[in-house]
Amino acid sequence: MRLLTAQQFNAESQQYIDHNDENIDRAVLEIIRDVRENGDAALLKYTKQFDKVELESLLVSKEEFLEAKAQVSLEFVVAIQKAKKNIQEFHEVQKEHSWFVNGENGILLGQKVTALNSVGIYVPGGKASYPSTVLMNAIPAKIAGVKNIAITTPPQSNGKVSPYVLVAAMEAGVDVVYKVGGAQAIAALAYGTGSVRKVVKIVGPGNAYVARAKKWVFGDVAIDMIAGPSEICVVADDTAIPRFVAADLLSQAEHDERATAICITTSSAFAEQLQEEVEKQMQTSERKEIIEQSITDNGKIVLVGSMDEAFEIVNNLAPEHLQLMIENPLEQMHRIENAGAIFLGNYSPEALGDYIAGPNHTLPTSGTAAFSSPLGVYDFQKKSSIIQYSKEALQDVTEDIITLANAEGLQAHANSIQIRKVDD
Amino acid sequence: MRLLTAQQFNAESQQYIDHNDENIDRAVLEIIRDVRENGDAALLKYTKQFDKVELESLLVSKEEFLEAKAQVSLEFVVAIQKAKKNIQEFHEVQKEHSWFVNGENGILLGQKVTALNSVGIYVPGGKASYPSTVLMNAIPAKIAGVKNIAITTPPQSNGKVSPYVLVAAMEAGVDVVYKVGGAQAIAALAYGTGSVRKVVKIVGPGNAYVARAKKWVFGDVAIDMIAGPSEICVVADDTAIPRFVAADLLSQAEHDERATAICITTSSAFAEQLQEEVEKQMQTSERKEIIEQSITDNGKIVLVGSMDEAFEIVNNLAPEHLQLMIENPLEQMHRIENAGAIFLGNYSPEALGDYIAGPNHTLPTSGTAAFSSPLGVYDFQKKSSIIQYSKEALQDVTEDIITLANAEGLQAHANSIQIRKVDD
Numbered sequence: 001m002r003l004l005t006a007q008q009f010n011a012e013s014q015q016y017i018d019h020n021d022e023n024i025d026r027a028v029l030e031i032i033r034d035v036r037e038n039g040d041a042a043l044l045k046y047t048k049q050f051d052k053v054e055l056e057s058l059l060v061s062k063e064e065f066l067e068a069k070a071q072v073s074l075e076f077v078v079a080i081q082k083a084k085k086n087i088q089e090f091h092e093v094q095k096e097h098s099w100f101v102n103g104e105n106g107i108l109l110g111q112k113v114t115a116l117n118s119v120g121i122y123v124p125g126g127k128a129s130y131p132s133t134v135l136m137n138a139i140p141a142k143i144a145g146v147k148n149i150a151i152t153t154p155p156q157s158n159g160k161v162s163p164y165v166l167v168a169a170m171e172a173g174v175d176v177v178y179k180v181g182g183a184q185a186i187a188a189l190a191y192g193t194g195s196v197r198k199v200v201k202i203v204g205p206g207n208a209y210v211a212r213a214k215k216w217v218f219g220d221v222a223i224d225m226i227a228g229p230s231e232i233c234v235v236a237d238d239t240a241i242p243r244f245v246a247a248d249l250l251s252q253a254e255h256d257e258r259a260t261a262i263c264i265t266t267s268s269a270f271a272e273q274l275q276e277e278v279e280k281q282m283q284t285s286e287r288k289e290i291i292e293q294s295i296t297d298n299g300k301i302v303l304v305g306s307m308d309e310a311f312e313i314v315n316n317l318a319p320e321h322l323q324l325m326i327e328n329p330l331e332q333m334h335r336i337e338n339a340g341a342i343f344l345g346n347y348s349p350e351a352l353g354d355y356i357a358g359p360n361h362t363l364p365t366s367g368t369a370a371f372s373s374p375l376g377v378y379d380f381q382k383k384s385s386i387i388q389y390s391k392e393a394l395q396d397v398t399e400d401i402i403t404l405a406n407a408e409g410l411q412a413h414a415n416s417i418q419i420r421k422v423d424d
Numbered sequence: 425m426r427l428l429t430a431q432q433f434n435a436e437s438q439q440y441i442d443h444n445d446e447n448i449d450r451a452v453l454e455i456i457r458d459v460r461e462n463g464d465a466a467l468l469k470y471t472k473q474f475d476k477v478e479l480e481s482l483l484v485s486k487e488e489f490l491e492a493k494a495q496v497s498l499e500f501v502v503a504i505q506k507a508k509k510n511i512q513e514f515h516e517v518q519k520e521h522s523w524f525v526n527g528e529n530g531i532l533l534g535q536k537v538t539a540l541n542s543v544g545i546y547v548p549g550g551k552a553s554y555p556s557t558v559l560m561n562a563i564p565a566k567i568a569g570v571k572n573i574a575i576t577t578p579p580q581s582n583g584k585v586s587p588y589v590l591v592a593a594m595e596a597g598v599d600v601v602y603k604v605g606g607a608q609a610i611a612a613l614a615y616g617t618g619s620v621r622k623v624v625k626i627v628g629p630g631n632a633y634v635a636r637a638k639k640w641v642f643g644d645v646a647i648d649m650i651a652g653p654s655e656i657c658v659v660a661d662d663t664a665i666p667r668f669v670a671a672d673l674l675s676q677a678e679h680d681e682r683a684t685a686i687c688i689t690t691s692s693a694f695a696e697q698l699q700e701e702v703e704k705q706m707q708t709s710e711r712k713e714i715i716e717q718s719i720t721d722n723g724k725i726v727l728v729g730s731m732d733e734a735f736e737i738v739n740n741l742a743p744e745h746l747q748l749m750i751e752n753p754l755e756q757m758h759r760i761e762n763a764g765a766i767f768l769g770n771y772s773p774e775a776l777g778d779y780i781a782g783p784n785h786t787l788p789t790s791g792t793a794a795f796s797s798p799l800g801v802y803d804f805q806k807k808s809s810i811i812q813y814s815k816e817a818l819q820d821v822t823e824d825i826i827t828l829a830n831a832e833g834l835q836a837h838a839n840s841i842q843i844r845k846v847d848d
Contacts, residue, residue, distance in 0.1 A: 076831055079824035090533055093525060101517060108754075108768070109514055109782055114761055116795055128833055164831045200795040215643065219650045222795035226643045247840040254836040286835040322808075329812075330532075336808065337538055344532070344812035347844060351837040352813055355828045356821050358533055359809035371540055371624040371646035373807035383797035384746075384760065385783035388753075388768035389776055397780050400503035404779045407500055407588045409552050411710040412678040413775040416671040420771060 001249075001278045001299040003271055006309050009302045013316070021208070028212045032187040039193035046184040051126070053159045053179075058195040060161055060177040065170060068163035076164065080131060080171050083356045087139045090358030094377040095143055106390035111383040115145030116222075118197065119380060120189035121174075122204035123153040125181055129162030132354060136361050137203050137375065138172035144380030149174050150197060152189060154181025181206075183213035190217035203375065205362070224375055228366035229258035232350055233319035233339075235310050236265045236274075240325035241346055246277035248323060248349045253294035254287040260298040262317070264310045271301050311335040318369040321350045340369045394420060425673075425702045425723040427695055430733050433726045437740070445632070452636045456611040463617035470608040475550070477583045477603075482619040484585055484601040489594060492587035500588065504555060504595050507780045511563045514782030518801040519567055530814035535807040539569030540646075542621065543804060544613035545598075546628035547577040549605055553586030556778060560785050561627050561799065562596035568804030573598050574621060576613060578605025605630075607637035614641035627799065629786070648799055652790035653682035656774055657743035657763075659734050660689040660698075664749035665770055670701035672747060672773045677718035678711040684722040686741070688734045695725050735759040742793040745774045764793045818844060 004012070034042040040058060048054050100110025121137040123130055134151060141149050151174055153161055161179060169177055178196055180188060186206075192198030202214060203224035214223045232252035234245050249261035265271050278295065285291050304310045311332070314322060318338035326332060329344040336342060340363030341353055354361045362375035398421050405414035428436070458466040464482065472478050524534025545561040547554055558575060565573050575598055577585055585603060593601055602620055604612060610630075616622030626638060627648035638647045656676035658669050673685035689695050702719065709715050728734045735756075738746060742762035750756060753768040760766060764787030765777055778785045786799035822845050829838035 073827075075823075075827045079827040082821070082824050083828065090525070093523065094535075099517065101514070107781075111518075111783075111798075111800075112757065112760070112766070117761065130832055132828060132832065218642070219639065219792070222792075243843055244840075247836070247843045251834070251836040251840040254834060281839075285839070291836065333536065333810070336536070337541065339808045341809040341811060342536070344810065345814075347815045347818045348811050348813045349840045349844070351825055351829060351840045352818065352821070353809070353811050354837060355825045357531075357811045357813065359535075359811055363809070368643070368646075369806070369808070371806060374535075374809045376535075376807070378802075382793070382795060383800070384763045384793070385765040385777070385787075385798050386757070386768065387765060387772050387777050387781050387783055389772045389781065390769075391771045394771045394776065397506065397776070399499070400506050401775055401779050403497075403499045403503040404507065404556060405775060408554055408556065410675070410678060412671070412675040412715065413778060415705075415709070416668075416675040416773045416775045419667055419671045420773065 001275050001295055001301055003275065003301045003303060006302060006304045006313060009300060009313065024208055024212050028183045028209055028216060031183040032213060032216060035184050035187035035193065036191050040195050043180050043184050043188055043193060043196070046182065047155065047180055050182055051154050052157060053155050055155065055159055055179055058178050058180055060166065060179060064160065065166055068166035069170070071163040072167050077167065080135070080168055083132070083135055084139065084171050086356055086358035087135055088143065091140045091143050091377050094140070096378055096381050100386065103393070105393035105396065107393050108386065108388040110386045112386055113381050113383055115147070116200050116380050116382060117146070118148035118199040119146050120199040120202045121149065121151045122185060122202065122206050122210060123151055123165055124206055125153040125156065125162065125165070129164045131164040131168035132361065133204060134165055134168035134174070135172055138169070138174050140360065140375060140377045141380045142173055144377045146380050148197065148199070150176040150178060150189070150199065152178040152180050152185040152196070155179040183209045186210055186213035186217060190221045201380070203362070203379070224362065224379060225364060225368065225372060229260065230255050230365055231260040231319050232262070232321040232323065233314060233317055234263040234323040234325055235314060236263055236267070236270055237326040238267045238270060239327045240270060242270060242273040242277045244346055244349070245274055245325060246281050249278060249299065250281055250285060250291055251349070251351050252321065253291045253299065254285065257290055257293040257297065259294045261295060262300045262302065264302045264304055264313055266304055266307060266310065268303055271303050274301060307332065314339065318367045320363045320365045320369060321353070323348070323350065338370045340364045340374055425699050425719055425725055427699065427725045427727060430726055430728045430737060433724060433737065448632055448636050452607045452633055452640060455607040456637060456640060459608050459611035459617065460615050464619050467604050467608050467612055467617060467620070470606065471579065471604055474606055475578050476581060477579050479579065479583055479603055482602050482604055484590065484603060488584065489590055492590035493594070495587040496591050501591065504559070504592055507556070507559055508563065508595050510780055510782035511559055512567065515564045515567050515801050518564070520802060520805050524810065527817070529817035529820065531817045532810065532812040534810045536810055537805050537807055539571070540625050540804050540806060541570070542572035542623040543570050544623040544626045545573065545575045546609060546626065546630050546634055547575055547589055548630055549578040549580065549586065549589070553588045555588040555592035556785065557628060558589055558592035558598070559596055562593070562598050564784065564799060564801045565804045566597055568801045570804050572621065572623070574600040574602060574613070574623065576602040576604050576609040576620070579603040607633045610634060610637035610641060614645045625804070627803070648786065648803060649788060649792065649796060653684065654679045654789055655684040655743050656686070656745040656747065657738060657741055658687040658747040658749055659738060660687055660691070660694055661750040662691045662694060663751045664694060666694060666697040666701045668770055668773070669698055669749060670705050673702060673723065674705055674709060674715055675773070675775050676745065677715040677723065678709065681714055681717040681721065683718045685719060686724045686726065686743070688726045688728055688737055690728055690731060690734065692727055695727050698725060731756065738763065742791045744787045744789045744793060745777070747772070747774065762794045764788045764798055
């Protein structure tokens with residue numbers, strides 16, 4: 001793992017990144033067009049082509065749900081239920097409520113909060129399975145009051161969906177699961193097909209094709225975010241334990257060769273120990289190839305002169321996961337402007353938040369924490385403003401509205417006020 | 425104005441709309457590339473090409489701000505200040521606050537709310553000027569605590585910015601105004617140039633080029649929404665006053681030939697009176713050509729059999745502006761699932777909300793109220809989740825996390841927990 005100064009690190013961060021890839025876009029746009037025109041037939045065709053499975057039905061059946069229940073261990077069910085409880089408790093606090101204020105002369109202003117009617121959750125599949133993704137996306141939608149929640153996930157080579165995913169779906173109260181992945185799944189959720197019901201919002205992570213498809217359907221439906229590779233940033237001082245930090249960096253690196261693991265430290269002794277620990281732990285890790293690639297390409301230890309310098313880097317980076325493994329982390333938290341989630345102290349590793357602590361693990365990646373938030377109940381609710389004026393209240397502002405409408409050259413706006421003035 | 429049954433209306437609404445336009449996209453992507461590579465030189469070039477002005481500086485000077493103050497009437501300043509006060513009071517209520525909950529064994533969970541660091545507001549210009557757009561976008565950002573707020577607007581043919589816009593900017597506390605419009609303005613805000621400071625979020629309405637540019641830079645920066653043409657939907661019964669409803673429909677129609685004005689009513693007598701009133705008022709309107717085109721193309725009166733039918737149409741339509749001009753509108757409000765803003769009664773016309781009532785006039789258009797909200801303070805704040813566990817608290821969930829990580833095949837995640845278990 002490379003050791004850099006703050007200056008070296010900043011110089012490397014000034015890269016020009018172009019996220020657009022014309023080849024992916026062309027393929028994705030063709031898939032979207034095809035699904036809009038040919039519906040289920042297109043979905044079945046792409047599932048055969050990409051997932052190497054010929055399906056008869058795109059829907060997971062009741063029997064398959066029951067099979068899944070029989071296939072998972074009791075420990076798994078217990079763990080899922082514990083996670084569910086914590087996620088529910090945390091997200092309940094986020095629920096928003098309608099509000100109003102009264103003014104003079106019968107003025108009523110406010111906002112009415114309503115749940116989205118329907119949501120589609122993309123859950124990556126194929127070889128791996130992500131039951132935690134199911135909980136983290138479905139539970140906030142349920143708490144918001146979304147009536148129609150569907151999951152879509154690519155089938156395994158046997159034409160089934162992972163039992164872990166199906167059990168998590170049942171625990172989260174989702175009973176519609178489609179066996180379709182990729183850009184075709186996003187198109188189906190956005191526009192509907194014979195089997196797949198159109199939704200108004202699509203959430204959940206996916207590969208580059210899924211991400212681009214989400215970008216293309218955005219506007220016709222809402223999306224959560226366009227997720228990039230995952231990152232961790234650990235700020236460590238002398239009180240941090242190198243073994244722990246190394247394990248945390250590796251847990252991020254195992255996600256993806258493009259994942260980023262960065263440790264910023266004020267201690268050169270710690271930096272050296274960390275380098276050794278990372279090398280050592282890498283040798284015994286199961287996903288060694290991915291981890292080595294990721295650490296070699298994107299792993300960095302940044303040695304800084306002060307905590308001020310450390311937090312300046314953090315705020316420029318806007319990391320998805322930020323671990324403060326320093327003395328009195330809570331006292332330093334006010335310095336953080338941009339981060340998806342902040343983990344405090346030596347016993348709050350990222351994996352705790354990924355699975356069970358309660359806050360959402362869907363976090364803004366690739367610096368987007370500078371302008372976006374973790375997924376939450378608020379992503380599944382929307383607001384309508386409310387305006388009620390009485391005749392008297394309107395009279396009081398009549399001249400002002402007419403002045404402003406005239407300044408904008410919008411005479412019919414002015415007239416809609418004027419016409420109410422002369423009425424008795 | 426055409427009179428339709430609910431069935432006829434629904435049949436017409438089933439159109440397949442493709443928002444993508446390859447010619448616009450090609451032009452927009454070229455402009456973005458050019459601005460990223462050539463900075464201010466590209467901005468000055470496009471301003472000369474599209475706005476027919478050769479500028480020396482892209483920034484509005486202090487002298488120009490002072491000039492603007494001298495050019496506007498006292499009535500205008502008074503009206504702007506009244507609007508500002510109402511907008512501020514309404515948006516103060518929306519401000520979100522950090523929160524936390526404590527659990528057993530030293531668990532601390534919560535969300536830290538932070539303002540975005542920088543925001544760019546696009547204000548359309550050229551022949552028209554929109555001071556109300558300035559207030560509606562800048563005031564919520566100010567209340568959120570955004571430190572750097574900039575406006576960008578195309579210059580008039582004399583190389584100046586409308587004094588109305590500059591006075592509104594001063595009132596809202598914005599002192600950076602760039603003289604640049606179109607896709608080039610969006611690119612400049614997203615990536616920065618010599619004169620234009622990069623921001624993390626871009627808000628505000630614009631033409632098709634501005635809208636597509638926002639779609640393309642989305643992900644690198646946040647955007648508010650991709651605004652389409654504006655709509656009004658009035659639900660009216662026998663208590664509605666045809667003159668008022670006609671004036672309100674026309675106030676929407678004058679925005680744009682593509683604007684939509686719809687009235688849904690249970691009364692055929694009212695429908696006929698409304699038709700007459702619309703014809704009559706159209707003849708005397710200043711923006712007659714736009715209004716006639718818009719009403720002919722997109723103006724519809726829908727005669728329904730019941731209020732149930734009316735609200736079903738409303739919820740499918742998800743109108744930007746919804747006026748309930750019926751008896752006891754507040755009692756019917758619970759039926760509304762999708763609408764940008766709801767105006768209640770005969771004395772709450774849309775123009776009241778456009779300018780002065782207080783709620784934001786930036787509303788979800790073209791059916792997007794099914795999944796999005798009016799612009800608000802919440803659009804300029806973001807959240808970071810907070811997770812702090814003690815050693816004891818982590819021990820309690822160690823086995824569950826390991827079970828879940830193993831189910832997902834993420835062994836390094838499991839290891840980051842395991843390694844803390846054996847530590848004393």
